[in-house]
Amino acid sequence: EVQLVESGxxxxxPGGSLRLSCAGSGFTFSNAWMNWVRQAPGKGLxxxxxxxxxxxxxxxxxxxxxxxxxxxSRDDSKNTLYLQMNSLKPEDTAVYFCTxxxxxxxxxSWGQGTLVTVSS
Amino acid sequence: QSALTQPAxxxxxxxxxxxxxxxxxxxxxxxxxxxxxxxxxxxxxPKLMIYDVSNRPSGVSNRFSGSKSGNTxxxxxxGLQSEDEADYYCCSCTTSNTVxxxxxxxxxxx
Numbered sequence: 001e002v003q004l005v006e007s008g009x010x011x012x013x014p015g016g017s018l019r020l021s022c023a024g025s026g027f028t029f030s031n032a033w034m035n036w037v038r039q040a041p042g043k044g045l046x047x048x049x050x051x052x053x054x055x056x057x058x059x060x061x062x063x064x065x066x067x068x069x070x071x072x073s074r075d076d077s078k079n080t081l082y083l084q085m086n087s088l089k090p091e092d093t094a095v096y097f098c099t100x101x102x103x104x105x106x107x108x109s110w111g112q113g114t115l116v117t118v119s120s
Numbered sequence: 121q122s123a124l125t126q127p128a129x130x131x132x133x134x135x136x137x138x139x140x141x142x143x144x145x146x147x148x149x150x151x152x153x154x155x156x157x158x159x160x161x162x163x164x165x166p167k168l169m170i171y172d173v174s175n176r177p178s179g180v181s182n183r184f185s186g187s188k189s190g191n192t193x194x195x196x197x198x199g200l201q202s203e204d205e206a207d208y209y210c211c212s213c214t215t216s217n218t219v220x221x222x223x224x225x226x227x228x229x230x
């Protein structure tokens with residue numbers, strides 16, 4: 001069974017940084033493409049970005065609101081996905097989900113999410 | 121880029137069928153067959169119900185089906201059940217190599 005467990009959320013001041021982690025199990029992590037998706041309180045889903053597996057180059061794609069501020073990376077030896085978030089803004093406040101990618105873009109399996117609150 | 125357009129709410133009685141539409145543009149829904157649909161119950165993580173317009177992941181009921189015509193995709197739920205009451209989101213990749221979601225549709229089972 002695929003399991004994804006996010007961690008690292010919390011309260012951070014505007015302009016600050018935070019790194020989220022996502023531990024995967026139950027699948028071959030190194031072969032998996034991965035997404036981050038977020039959901040602001042009471043709002044809809046918003047795609048954050050995608051990281052391909054290293055075998056196909058390990059390249060990333062990002063949503064416009066986070067491009068240049070957020071970085072997605074992976075440590076396949078630890079079966080862990082990361083989301084480094086810099087220059088955080090109040091509008092980045094959301095629950096952040098990591099997901100596996102199915103068929104290039106769809107988010108197949110989801111973690112339970114971790115809450116990030118950006119506030120002074 | 122604006123979100124895909126979904127109705128804010130739909131409703132139906134048990135046993136009925138409902139359809140949720142998702143309208144985009146030639147740069148997203150109309151460009152590729154990479155439309156997916158997600159179900160989200162309150163306080164839970166979303167669940168993938170349909171991918172690549174009409175494919176069901178293993179374990180998803182065949183009461184759920186997807187289709188697309190031009191810039192509009194649709195999710196149909198047949199034989200409506202109380203447990204289908206949830207929020208539903210459509211999603212598409214774009215010609216900019218990004219992903220865009222719809223605003224979500226609240227399904228009420230009367």
